[in-house]
């Protein structure tokens with residue numbers, strides 16, 4: 345039985361649903377959170393708006409699959425040191441866009457830069473070496489390795505991964521010792537140190553997500569990209585996961601995460617970018633984005649049963665419209 349399952353039921357206050365869990369997540373009151381809020385409050389919430397300190401800039405990125413345009417992003421700037429959520433209904437193009445930015449897919453046209461350096465045509469490994477790293481779901485192969493082995497494999501300077509390195513054993517041994525110390529430190533941060541010798545495949549859904557994040561930190565990234573970090577996570581671990589994401593920002597990293605559930609983003613993100621049908625249709629602080637007509641239309645158009653999040657964040661006119669739509673069905 346997983347820890348999550350064991351915990352369930354023993355605490356009366358434990359959330360039953362992810363939404364319930366999210367409702368109790370408090371926004372970090374760290375200096376970084378306050379600075380992010382203060383700086384972004386001065387940015388106009390309009391698509392393509394300039395940011396005061398950009399870490400990534402995207403221009404005219406288009407990706408087509410046959411006759412279908414999956415991504416068509418004109419201009420996007422990502423602010424350094426804040427948590428940006430990339431949201432949108434199913435099929436909006438989020439994953440495709442994410443794969444393009446991280447070098448896992450190639451666009452038909454467009455350019456984008458990270459820290460002022462063009463990433464066009466750069467391999468995923470090179471993108472990671474430049475300080476932008478994405479999390480990966482645990483593959484079957486990685487599930488058969490222990491938690492610690494997963495961490496060591498993620499270390500960028502692990503010469504044991506290549507033949508030459510394994511031949512110069514004394515050099516490798518020194519690096520491995522340093523990497524092991526680093527891995528154990530990071531695992532302790534995620535409360536996974538006691539699981540270091542367990543097979544990664546034996547971890548619960550939430551613990552896997554934490555390991556994915558922990559692995560990414562082995563490369564000391566400047567920017568960390570998370571793909572649906574809350575997907576498949578037990579409500580009992582959602583709060584802890586969100587606290588960890590905020591802690592990344594509080595430690596000075598830039599975070600960009602993809603999510604389709606609005607509930608998940610409003611509590612922790614500093615800035616929200618909304619995609620629909622391949623295009624960015626809105627961007628702004630979570631509160632204003634949820635009241636944006638284009639966002640409501642995008643979600644309603646794609647998914648009539650989508651819950652937009654906390655009703656109290658919607659103004660009465662929007663609520664009345666949603667109720668009218670509901671009545672019509």
Ligand SMILES: Nc1ncnc2c1ncn2[C@@H]1O[C@H](COP(=O)(O)OP(=O)(O)OP(=O)(O)O)[C@@H](O)[C@H]1O
Pocket residue numbers: 409414432433434435436437438439440441604
């Ligand atoms: N390799 C591919 N070949 C053909 N079509 C694709 C491919 N990858 C994505 N698409 C299409 O591109 C569109 C955008 O898909 P994408 O997965 O990027 O959306 P998404 O916003 O991430 O959706 P979800 O939230 O469901 O993951 C969809 O219509 C999808 O079917």
